[in-house]
Amino acid sequence: MQIDHYVSQLLDVLSTRPDEIALRHGDEALTSAELAAAITGAAAALRDRGTGEGGVVALLTVGNSPATLIGRYAANLIGATVVHLRGINAADPLDELPIATQVEIVDDTGTTVLLTDAANLDRARKIRDAMAEPAALAAFGDFGDDVADITGTAGEVEPRAEGTAVLTYTSGTTGRPKGIGRGFGGLGAVVTKARHMTERCTMLVTTPLSHSVSSTVDDAVASGGMIVLHEGFDAGAVLEAVERHRVNRVYLATPQLYDLLDHPALGTTDHSSLRELYYGGSPASPVRLSRAAEVFGAKLIQIYGTTESWVIAALSPEEHLKPELLTTVGKAVPFVQVGIRDPHVRHELPAGKTGEICVRSPMMMDGYWKRPDLTSRVLIDGWLHTGDVGYLDENGYLYLVDRLADMIKTNGIKVYPAEVENALLAHPDVAQAAVFGVADEDNVEYMHAIAVPRRGRDVDPADLAAQVARVLSPSHVPAEIRLRAELPLTDAGKPDKLRLREEAKPATKSSHAKPESELTS
Incomplete structure (x- = not known):
């Protein structure tokens, strides 16, 4: 076509x-x-x-x-x-x-x-x-x-x-x-589909127009709607804009959704205009999503994708109301094929088997600019190899386990940080968490964790260790658990584990350390 x-x-x-407002930016x-x-x-x-x-x-x-x-x-x-x-x-x-x-x-x-x-x-x-x-x-x-x-x-x-x-x-x-x-073809396909929307969209944009949100903005313009541009994320400013402009669509990074949930003005702000609250960029905690669903109702849309692929899968608003689905990233969106392949021999794996998530889509990248060497590593036989680990269930729901490169070998088992992070986030006093591996001077890898307490809450690292042992197993308990006021983020809005790993190296020892209760900024 x-x-x-x-x-x-x-x-x-x-x-x-022609006479209706299409774009707002500050007073303009x-x-x-x-x-x-x-x-x-x-x-x-x-x-x-x-x-x-x-x-x-x-x-x-x-x-x-x-x-x-x-x-x-x-x-x-x-x-x-x-x-x-x-x-x-x-x-x-x-x-x-x-x-x-x-x-x-x-x-x-x-x-x-x-x-x-x-x-x-x-x-x-x-x-x-x-x-x-x-x-x-x-x-x-x-x-x-x-x-x-x-x-x-x-x-x-x-x-x-x-x-x-x-x-x-x-x-x-x-x-x-x-x-x-x-x-141009992928951009055109988004707009062509959006022109058939029955409702106009008023969209608040806080994440960079240079990245994935751009296609959602095109989608909103194609609906005949209005774009409200903010030069960055501030939870209070987001709530104020939603109420003032009757915003019905927002896209946030997952940690920003948590900030919105924790903001004191949430309870006094009229956010009834919201129809679509998109979030993504990093795995979300089922416990935090359950709370978000209580607050916002059937308005949450989880987007899973990469810069190379754009959107891969989505969890719909109605699916957010089913607790058993909050551990998934939803199903593949239209026009996207998802396959799970063995990362070594690249054979397709059946439902329930964990492997590398691969996609085929009109929206995925043509390749890395002037880098055929890198392109050939990830674009193979028309499939984009994402480097993410996951599996599909028999109903087509995609479960994101972690990044291939982030898997930690510790305590005699293979641990994916995301499962430990979810165990930490299940604690009622934890707002955010990051888990990563750190090798000591003997090149023995130990699991470390950083937890960010919720506003006004006190957290004992020993309680967090007990939480992980109870939810998962004693072998999943990090060698060290530290508290911080906030997490450093990468360019993708995810916890900067490389930085955290480098900061942790000087303190790493060959013995299994005990969780610490030091709150650092």
């Missing part, structure tokens, strides 16, 4: 409600007509300056700003590839890469236009000056003779949709970010 250009479809939707509000004019005007300006198919436009703008959204739509409309340059953080739009890494990315991608804004102009000039082949600078506004103003008026632009639409960079195991390319 031929799918129309995704931006053309969005422009068609915007034309049906754009009507559908104004948003459409900004997109087509910028597209025409980029085209007239020689950008189009084969061109690469890097976005160095305030993470969750109109310029970021309009810039992607405009560049993609004329067939240019968009590179999100600001950061690789999937949970925090305020996080930013070092200039040296940004220079490496624009050189690697052959960036022809660097689209920036007032807040990032000085940095953009430094990046341009350091490039092997300097890109042209562009912005929405007059910022000097060396910066092209692409603010324009609505005009005719011929849509182009060949090659890679978006390059999103993610962290690599070597420290060098990897570019994940995604074609």
Whole structure:
């Protein structure tokens, strides 16, 4: 089936409600007509300056700003590839890469236009000056003779949709970010499906527009709805915005859902407008989900996916009301095939057998940018090997066990940290938890745990050790349990276990340590 250009479809939707607000950012509000004019005007300006198919436009703008959204739509409309340059953080739009890494990315991608804004102009000039082949600078506004103003008026632009639409960079195991390319077809399929929605969506966005939330934003625009952009997550601000704008869709990282549940204003905020509360990015605690279902009812939607795959599976609002399903990540979404394979011989495994989760989907990446070596390791015979461990039950529900690389061999058994984390999170006074392995000077691996107490609660690590022993077994009790005021997070919004592991190394001993009751920040 031929799918129309995704931006053309969005422009068609915007034309049906020209005078209604389509985008809010702080005190700024754009009507559908104004948003459409900004997109087509910028597209025409980029085209007239020689950008189009084969061109690469890097976005160095305030993470969750109109310029970021309009810039992607405009560049993609004329067939240019968009590179999100600001950061690789999937949970925090305020996080930013070092200039040296940004220079490496624009050189690697052959960036022809660097689209920036007032807040990032000085940095953009430094990046341009350091490039092997300097890109042209562009912005929405007059910022000097060396910066092209692409603010324009609505005009005719011929849509182009060949090659890679978006390059999103993610962290690599070597420290060098990897570019994940995604074609126009997958973006078009999302918008085509969303245009048949019967209800308009008012969506609050707090996670970066550069990552997975972008497709959900396209989906919301395609419904004829409104986007409310926040430059980062604050639980109180989220609750206030939901009440003020009658927000009916939110997407949060799993730890942010916990923060929302624990916020003191939750009980006095009118969140009755919410229809869809998406969350994902890391495994969720069944105990915390049960509490969330009590508070929000049939509105929770768990999304499981990776940057390489986008969405793989989802647990529906109704399924959140069935306690026995809260240990799953739901079923594969339409158009996605899920298979469980032996990570060594790559044979398909039957229901109930644990192996590597593999997917085949029109939304998955085309490959890692200019890294055929890495691409060939994960894209095999049309299947994307995620590196996640899990199994399917006989009803098609997917159970996420952990990452292949995170499995710990300790006390004579193989332990997946997620199961110990869930045991810790089942304690009523624990808000968050992270479990990881640390090798001592003899290369013997021990299990460590960090627990974050809920607000105003006191937790005894010895009680947590007893909790794990009771829920799992004494062999699953971490060698050391520490308390912290908060967990450091990775670019993906998950607990930064690499950092925690490095911090724990100096204190690691060859003997099995006792849980500690030290609260650190």
